[in-house]
């Protein structure tokens with residue numbers, strides 16, 4: 001029996017987060033943004049927390065909440081969401097995510113998000129490593145230029161300055177690192193359905209995905 005899980009993997013800014021939010025609402029499933037966990041991990045590590053203490057610190061001091069703009073992250077009472085969403089934190093997350101201890105520490109934490117009600121999990125290795133038994137696996141892709149444009153909009157909406165050329169370069173570098181690392185590289189699971197969202201609106205990606213969930217979950 002397969003698990004009641006939709007995994008959405010793909011490179012940065014391919015639309016995973018938007019699709020995950022929309023489809024989890026539609027299905028009434030819980031949501032896991034694993035990239036955000038890697039960002040929290042990098043943030044805590046840069047604050048001086050050792051690898052061996054990070055899971056405990058996440059469980060004790062970090063709160064994930066939802067609002068209209070997505071997930072809000074608190075460290076004790078401080079809102080650290082904007083810091084986590086910076087490209088510098090993304091780079092730090094990409095670097096630390098290649099260390100075996102990081103991935104081991106986050107594996108159980110990520111699996112702990114599963115409840116029988118169902119889960120939508122987005123990231124890089126959700127379908128290949130973390131939830132290999134998921135019922136529906138999607139790999140969402142888009143061209144680097146389109147993804148850079150989407151990330152530019154997202155960062156501008158958060159009031160952050162963006163240099164487009166530097167952003168495209170950052171995204172390409174980060175993808176290359178994610179695809180070529182030894183552990184859990186960014187590759188589509190063999191049983192995944194690949195969607196190229198370059199020419200699609202979020203609504204079109206959602207409507208295509210709903211056809212897939214109808215088949216797998218009868219919803």
Ligand code: C5P
Pocket residue numbers: 012013034035036038039090093094095097122123124125126174178
């Ligand atoms: O998805 P997001 O851009 O927030 O992820 C930040 C970084 O965390 C990625 O570039 C990747 O290196 C790492 N990551 C990962 N495995 C995941 C999710 C994110 O290695 N499942």
